[in-house]
Amino acid sequence: GENVEQHPSTLSVQEGDSAVIKCTYSDSASNYFPWYKQELGKGPQLIIDIRSNVGEKKDQRIAVTLNKTAKHFSLHITETQPEDSAVYFCAAMVTGGGNKLTFGTGTQLKVEL
Amino acid sequence: DTGVSQDPRHKITKRGQNVTFRCDPISEHNRLYWYRQTLGQGPEFLTYFQNEAQLEKSRLLSDRFSAERPKGSFSTLEIQRTEQGDSAMYLCASSPRTNTGELFFGEGSRLTVL
Numbered sequence: 001g002e003n004v005e006q007h008p009s010t011l012s013v014q015e016g017d018s019a020v021i022k023c024t025y026s027d028s029a030s031n032y033f034p035w036y037k038q039e040l041g042k043g044p045q046l047i048i049d050i051r052s053n054v055g056e057k058k059d060q061r062i063a064v065t066l067n068k069t070a071k072h073f074s075l076h077i078t079e080t081q082p083e084d085s086a087v088y089f090c091a092a093m094v095t096g097g098g099n100k101l102t103f104g105t106g107t108q109l110k111v112e113l
Numbered sequence: 114d115t116g117v118s119q120d121p122r123h124k125i126t127k128r129g130q131n132v133t134f135r136c137d138p139i140s141e142h143n144r145l146y147w148y149r150q151t152l153g154q155g156p157e158f159l160t161y162f163q164n165e166a167q168l169e170k171s172r173l174l175s176d177r178f179s180a181e182r183p184k185g186s187f188s189t190l191e192i193q194r195t196e197q198g199d200s201a202m203y204l205c206a207s208s209p210r211t212n213t214g215e216l217f218f219g220e221g222s223r224l225t226v227l
Contacts, residue, residue, distance in 0.1 A: 043218035103155030
């Protein structure tokens, strides 16, 4: 089955700096790669996703890149703000079947003032 | 609020007791998923339904766990004879018929087994 590895497990940045979180996946059939943000005591919320026919996608301060050959994808957050502090999870899926997401182990992002 | 709703949000029980969690998906979403999340880990897939049919179950779902979605709307997840290792956050998610892959998660039901 699919295996998703995520690094780093914790990331501390100064407000205004950029943050980058990286993930690798094992199943070459995976074609959908979402990123979720989870705040304390809440469920994961989708913040951005990318499909395998696209190399990069951007939404305001967040962007995701995908390298299918290397089987890795990354989340980039620019101009970080304190409210960006949360746990971020990457995930991978093969769409069209059960849509079963395999998650990474998460990155605790702390944005310091 | 028309998001995924889960109840109860928190449950504390003694080892050996049975517990049941309920999930109400977003209206018109035909797929419903249960995930389990332990501290410091990402959510792990347990099972999913398309309408009322349970189409896949993870090996994580032991025979003490049972999930139902009798009318293709809300779902229940029951854990019988709870063990301390069952302590976790149980997350429900739903997805629409368009099947784009996007899952919408609820706030979760946190189970503590003493």
